[in-house]
Amino acid sequence: MRLATWNVNSLRARLPRVLELLAKHDPDVVLLQETKVAADQFPVGELAEAGYEACHHSAGQWAGVAVLARRGLGIADTRAGLPGEVRAEEARWIEADVPGLGVRVASAYVVNGREVGSPTFDEKLAFLDAMAARAGDVRAAAGAPLVIGGDFNVAPTDADVYDPGAFAGATHVTAPERERVAAILEAGDLVDAYRAVHPDEPQFTWWDYRQGHFHRGLGMRIDLLLVSAGLAGRLRACGIDRDLRKGTKPSDHAPLLADLQDAT
DNA sequence: ATGGCCTGGGTACCAGGA
Numbered sequence: 666m667r668l669a670t671w672n673v674n675s676l677r678a679r680l681p682r683v684l685e686l687l688a689k690h691d692p693d694v695v696l697l698q699e700t701k702v703a704a705d706q707f708p709v710g711e712l713a714e715a716g717y718e719a720c721h722h723s724a725g726q727w728a729g730v731a732v733l734a735r736r737g738l739g740i741a742d743t744r745a746g747l748p749g750e751v752r753a754e755e756a757r758w759i760e761a762d763v764p765g766l767g768v769r770v771a772s773a774y775v776v777n778g779r780e781v782g783s784p785t786f787d788e789k790l791a792f793l794d795a796m797a798a799r800a801g802d803v804r805a806a807a808g809a810p811l812v813i814g815g816d817f818n819v820a821p822t823d824a825d826v827y828d829p830g831a832f833a834g835a836t837h838v839t840a841p842e843r844e845r846v847a848a849i850l851e852a853g854d855l856v857d858a859y860r861a862v863h864p865d866e867p868q869f870t871w872w873d874y875r876q877g878h879f880h881r882g883l884g885m886r887i888d889l890l891l892v893s894a895g896l897a898g899r900l901r902a903c904g905i906d907r908d909l910r911k912g913t914k915p916s917d918h919a920p921l922l923a924d925l926q927d928a929t
Numbered sequence: 930a931t932g933g934c935c936t937g938g939g940t941a942c943c944a945g946g947a
Contacts (some may be wrong), residue, residue, distance in 0.1 A: 674946080675936055699946085701936065726937045727945075777947060818947065837947060871947070874934035887947075917935075917946085 666766050666927065667692045670814030670890055671909075671920035672774070672871070676700040676731070679916055680708055686909060686920055687715050693735050694763055695920075696772035696814040697721075700729035707731070722746065724756035730772040730815070731759065738765030749795035751788045752776075758796075762809055767928060768896070769808060771799075773815030778836040786836060789818065793845035800853025800891075810893035811853055816871075816918065817889050819846050821857065824867050825886035837887060846889075855891040858923045862903040870905055871918045879910055890923050899925040 669692040673679040676697060686695065695717070700707070704723040712719050712733060721731035722745035734740050740761045747758040760771035773796060778789035796813070803811045819842040823829040832838045849855065859868070869884025878884065890903065902924040910919040 678936065699936090777945080779945085779947080816947095835947085873947075876933055885947080914935090 666694070666768075666925050667922060668694050668696070668770070668812060668814065668890060668925070669920050669922045670696040670698070670772070670888055672698040672816040672888060672916060672918035674699050674701070674916040674918065676702050676708065676729070677706065678914060680711060681913070682909060682915065684711070684715055686906075687717065690906070690922055692922065693738060693766055694770055694812075695733040696770060697731040697733065698729075698772060698774035698816045700731050701726055702729055720759060720761050722756040722759040724754060728755045728757050728774055730757060730774050732761050732770055732772050734763050734765075738763050742769075747792070747795045747799055749791070749798055751791050757792065767809055769803060769811050771811070771813045771815070773813055773817070775816060775818040777818050778842070781834065781836055781839060789836070790841055790845060793819070793842065793849065797845065797848045797852040800849050800855060804853050804893075810895045811855065812893070812896070813849070813853070813855065813891040814889065814921070816887060817846060818887055819843060820885045820887055821846050821860070821889070824865070825869075827869070827883045827885070837885065850891060853891065854894045856894055856897040858890040858892050858897070858900055858903045859886070859905075859921065861897055861900055862923075868905050869919075870921055872910065874917050888918055888921050890921055892923070892925070896925060899928070901926055
């Protein structure tokens with residue numbers, strides 16, 4: 666199976682690029698973040714024409730998350746929102762079973778946090794705590810193995826930023842954020858798929874639109890695919906498609922993809 | 930000098946992003 670996660674920074678503005686991703690990579694499941702679309706404006710028809718069903722949690726102009734699954738795989742037991750999150754109305758979490766793949770998937774858009782010590786930074790930490798609790802609950806329920814993909818707004822280690830010194834005192838790299846990402850892995854018995862496949866290679870999933878950061882290689886790896894340890898042995902590839910960060914009207918994030926061998 | 934870019938909303942500029 667092929668899984669993808671992508672912060673699209675507006676699904677309607679990015680629909681041509683999303684359709685490009687579907688045609689190019691033929692993923693089974695795509696986890697989308699920052700769809701920035703009202704529920705009644707979600708492009709169900711265009712995605713159906715491309716062969717994908719969707720479930721989504723949409724809040725209008727901000728945030729918004731979705732799960733796309735290739736038609737025929739199914740989407741079941743959908744759950745929008747995360748117990749314990751501070752602002753559920755912001756639409757930052759959706760999860761669903763994909764019966765045809767035998768997995769449960771979640772699309773997460775973690776609170777940005779803006780500035781260390783700000784109220785929204787505390788909300789970010791609380792959101793990450795809520796993710797860990799939910800990952801633990803799903804694990805304890807012992808249903809289908811879990812995949813959490815999304816924009817974590819945390820670079821897990823200094824190897825995941827172009828210059829750790831440039832982020833001194835900034836969000837996305839602090840110990841409290843990184844400890845909480847580690848706690849999600851621990852609670853859910855999950856593996857960072859990119860790092861499992863590429864233990865040392867620095868690659869990024871986000872580059873600021875400004876100052877030519879993308880072509881200067883100044884990015885961060887803040888989008889992650891976490892897979893149940895039981896799935897990790899089936900990982901065959903995991904990579905970032907930088908080409909989708911190029912061209913006409915790109916998102917400021919590139920999609921992250923993972924290939925897993927079929928269950929035997 | 931701390932910006933520069935992009936989004937939606939709405940039609941001037943602002944909030945939010947990371």
